[in-house]
Amino acid sequence: MSTFVELVVNGVSMGSVYALIALGFVIIFKATEVVNFAHASLLLAGGYVTAVLHDDLGFLLALGAGIAAAAGAGALVEVLVLRRARVENHAVLAIVTIGVDIVLTTELTRRIGTEVLSLGDPWRDRIVTVAGVSVAETRIAALVTATVLITAFLLAFRHTSWGVAMRAAAEDGETAALMGVRLTRVSLGAWALAGALAAVAALFLTVFPTPGLDRGTSFAAMKAFPAAILGGSTPPPARSPAA
Amino acid sequence: MTSTGRTRHTPTGPAPSFPTGPAPSRAARRTVAAAVAAAMLAALGAACSGKANDGSGSTAGDGVKMGPGVTADKIRVGIATDLTGVYAPLGKSLTQAQRMYFEEVNAAGGVCGRRIEPVVRDHGYDVQRAMAAYSEMQSSVVGIAQFIGSPMVTALKGRITSDKMFVLPNAWATTLLGNRYIQVTGTTYDIDMVNALDFLTKEKGIGKGAKIGHVYFEGDYGESALNGSKYAARRLGLTLVEQKIKASDNDMTAQVSAFKSAGVDAILMSAGPRQSASLAGVARAKGMTVPIVASNSGFSPQLLQTPAAPALLKDFYLASAGAPIGADLAPVRRLADAYGRKYPGQPRDNAVVNGYTNALIFTSALKKACQAKDLTREGVITAHRSGGVYDDGYGTPMEFGHYDRPATRKTYILRTDAKALGGLAVQRGAEESPEAKGYRVPAGG
The missing domain is CATH 3.40.50.2300 (Response regulator)
Structure with missing residues (x-):
């Protein structure tokens, strides 16, 4: 029985990390109708920055820098590539993101080389045992963090003007633009937010019980892709009754 | 001629x-098309x-x-x-x-x-x-x-x-x-596992009736290794607890839980370095102190620079046909x-x-x-x-005279050692166990 509970807790925790990645896919898709194949490399970028800086800055600041770096990278892709592309077909942009992914991943794997990098997390390999059920602290931290982030996102999506703009843009971009929603800003925000979520996911993909960040980490990110495709075509919260 | x-x-x-491309005045797309065509022709x-x-x-x-x-x-x-x-x-x-x-x-x-x-x-x-x-x-x-x-x-x-x-x-x-x-x-991987079980029974106090966990990759590598462990377990009177994993599985928590509840006395590991690190980390954190022996692809020295190092330095071994780079052999030292x-x-x-x-x-x-x-x-x-x-x-x-059998049946047992070059030192020199001698290797043909 305790094994069963352990497996369930671990499974839900891992699932919540993948949800963070999948949410990034969905946010970008809803805001811009682009399937972002560069998501895995944004994740790797966030993880890499955290791994490199944690010795000097300490864990929390390094994580902040990693999140900022991944958000910045996402925003940069939006500003430099997507915004300038004048194409009708969004499949073309999706293919462009494959190119971005190749460039980013190649550079990052070159930097990482054969190393396995630690992200310097405070939980290390500690395990909490309650009534015979033992779960790694990292798994609990992942579950709590993901829950908080996803809840915050859903609330913002429902109640803030940013969320309303995003929903409007997702529902019908042209009408939203006529209503005064600035689509470029929505799109930029979506890419930055997706990058930030990916950086948080990178942390929990590489902490104990996995050895650390290496060039293979981005493959794991792709596991969330089917989840986003299968479950992500409609945003779960706050669809307007008219839709 | x-x-x-x-x-x-x-x-x-x-x-x-391979042509360097047509005149530069042409459109880039045509250059690419020409290059592709030329490459195909050349091939x-x-x-x-x-x-x-x-x-x-x-x-x-x-x-x-x-x-x-x-x-x-x-x-x-x-x-x-x-x-x-x-x-x-x-x-x-x-x-x-x-x-x-x-x-x-x-x-x-x-x-x-x-x-x-x-x-x-x-x-x-x-x-x-x-x-x-x-x-x-x-x-x-x-x-x-x-x-x-x-x-x-x-x-x-x-x-x-x-x-x-x-x-x-x-x-x-x-x-x-x-x-x-x-x-x-x-x-081959199976011979290494046969010799690894011989090592565990002779030097790690694993006796008849003991339970051995074996984590292995699906596919040729893991299944070759499993053949060996199954054979040797039968010959030595051990019970094998199998856990098949995919190459993309990086978290060994479920496998360790299964081994813990089965009460295994030793673990064999035929997967990649990441999986070894996770397995050792989770097992040691959960208080399992049993010896772990990995196949030769199950370790890389870079892991000893990660937080997984302390776990990997505790009773962790590698079964390998080759001498480690830190071996005390003159040609290896020169290399x-x-x-x-x-x-x-x-x-x-x-x-x-x-x-x-x-x-x-x-x-x-x-x-x-x-x-x-x-x-x-x-x-x-x-x-x-x-x-x-x-x-x-x-x-x-x-x-090398025959090709339906492995070129040797001798396996080194190496142990992790933070001070050794390459992170590994020889625990037991290359030996061919009686079980390995009698083992018939299934050749692929």
Whole structure:
């Protein structure tokens, strides 16, 4: 029985990390109708920055820098590539993101080389045992963090003007633009937010019980892709009754 | 045909005939289209001329018969490696070590008065890319001194046989045995596991009736290893608890939970380094102190720089046919020094020894073929298969006369050691257990 509970807790925790990645896919898709194949490399970028800086800055600041770096990278892709592309077909942009992914991943794997990098997390390999059920602290931290982030996102999506703009843009971009929603800003925000979520996911993909960040980490990110495709075509919260 | 005529005929691969593109004034798209078309033509041309070469062995001025990949002054040797995929750290060490070896050979005058020229192709651990790389170099190399990945070599088995291509795979699955042209060096994974269980029963107090957990990758590697552990468990009266995993599984929590509730007394691990690190980390954190023995692909020294290090340094062993780079053998020490000088700052791991010694095996076949004045592919494989015990002094004597059995049945048991070069020290020297002696290896054919 305790094994069963352990497996369930671990499974839900891992699932919540993948949800963070999948949410990034969905946010970008809803805001811009682009399937972002560069998501895995944004994740790797966030993880890499955290791994490199944690010795000097300490864990929390390094994580902040990693999140900022991944958000910045996402925003940069939006500003430099997507915004300038004048194409009708969004499949073309999706293919462009494959190119971005190749460039980013190649550079990052070159930097990482054969190393396995630690992200310097405070939980290390500690395990909490309650009534015979033992779960790694990292798994609990992942579950709590993901829950908080996803809840915050859903609330913002429902109640803030940013969320309303995003929903409007997702529902019908042209009408939203006529209503005064600035689509470029929505799109930029979506890419930055997706990058930030990916950086948080990178942390929990590489902490104990996995050895650390290496060039293979981005493959794991792709596991969330089917989840986003299968479950992500409609945003779960706050669809307007008219839709 | 004279040697010069031969040189003219020998294709050097598509690269030289690759056009630099049409006039710059044309649209970029057309340039790309033209380049693709030209590349396809070049590849086709290479394939055709390669076929024409296969049967017709010409003879050089020195009376040596020559086939594909051999000219009057050059021997081209293929390296099909992984420099960008999951086994990139391995591929890098292997390839650098082999380049270093061939440079040393060339500095000493080459083989048969010819320089050895390595032809390196990266397949990123992808079967399709490996097949393309093979097709590309097929007609222009004498053989392949490094081929990473049993799925890749297995997929190409038919072509390797019809091309008579001498191949040294860097993979140890039993499916690769049974082919005259493929030489698995060292033991196979199953033999290593048989010897590992012998080590556990003799030196780690594992007695009859004990339970042994075995985590293994699905596919050739893991299943070869499982064959060995199943056989030895039966012979030694042990119970095996199996856990099959995928290469993408990085978190071994579920496997450790299963082993803990089954109450295993030792764990065998036939997966990648990441999985070993996770398994050891979770097991030790949960208070399991049982010994862990991994297959030779289950460890990399970089792991000792991660938070997983303390767990990996506790009762963790590796079963390997090759001596570790930190071994106390004069040739290995010389190799470690030379590699460190040539590639400062690069990790010195067991792949360095593996790559270097495989290049040595390949070259010794070339040297023998030269003595027989026959550097055709058939001549090289005949030379390789002739003769008794091969011992280059690097700690792994082997027999190459047969190909339906492993070249050796002796396995080193190495233990993790933070101070040792490459992170591993010899716990038990190369030994062939009675169980390994009696074990019939299922050859792939």
